[in-house]
Amino acid sequence: MSASPASRRPAVVLLSGGLDSATVLAMARAQGFDAYCLSLDYGQRHRAELVAAGRVAQALGAAGHRTISLDLRAFGGSALTDSAIDVPTGGVAEGIPVTYVPARNTIMLSLSLAWAEVLGANDIFCGVNAVDYSGYPDCRPEYIRAFEAMANLATKAAVEGAKLTVHAPLIDLSKAGIIRAGTQLGVDYALTVSCYQADDDGRACGVCDSCRLRREGFATAGVPDPTRYR
Template structure:
């Protein structure tokens, strides 16, 4: 991997598998780590403690910022922020997808999508990066496993980078902050294999949308994680119901 000794990276750290893998990759590439986590009233609030443990594992607890964005819970509109909406159980049959007038199936954004979340996260991470003089922001978006999320697409990331270059001092001075999405085109198994090579502490992470001490094993995120570990030929180190 490329060495970047003395350079800094902001990592959007949720406490989940993907963002923690980004921590491992950024460290392996030689960056000083500056993690940032967002408390947005998520149902799976347990991930905040996981993020703190991950930051401590990498020796950067003193740089770890936890930012309050509780208004996202007030807005609702997602099963992750609105308790009246259920997180889908992926072991149950799905209802038939709606079709348009010409019979074509309409694309469906999952109910676990949080409106504007990654746009907000990247905006605030940009502020942290500019203040700390970090040259890059790592975010664990994945266009394969989460193709239904509009704010995980590569074209979204490219457009945000363009705005960052226009909206920051470092951008107009010719040194724009980059967004690194190393996991974007990897399968979950490929992510896990890479993380295991880098000794990423997966035992400190959680992926469950239901936010229980023991992962539910039936939500979309749990199922993808379990499938990834199985395909990687490894045992998931966290507890499941």
């Protein structure tokens, strides 16, 4: 049962437009939060995910949705922000892949922290996952714990007694588990875009790491895959 409007608390939800963050938004709403969604236009090659984020925010009843522009192509260093680096398509490999964007989660969580303090929100939700993922160091539980500790040292709200919690409800779930959870909460995954090199219409390549993990997740969960492939 959802909370009444008077008892709902504000929370900032990082929303990329992909499968994981859509599920986290549905979870935050189910837990009784008014979700203020934050997306980041960082110059990513899969810009269709930003359009998807708007669709997801509206469909799942977000209280607000903002997109911040911070062009990380100025630094590059990732296949997602540097057109000279190809997105790997040979399958999920060991190690940290070239799709890792340096400091991306730290930047996004820092921006969400700023908005949370302005909103008077004590909760931030993010969709990091340490099971079916591509080996990114900023998706690990110890990273989330460290950021939360830093946030509670860095903000006026926390110093004055309003402790902030960073929620990562997908951290220990498989991709299939995430899909099952989201399906139970009514997430329409056809609205989402996960592909690292989706075209302007949001159609997926089917061969990048993200596509492979997503396709396998639907198959394992026994849920029809609504992804539109090129």
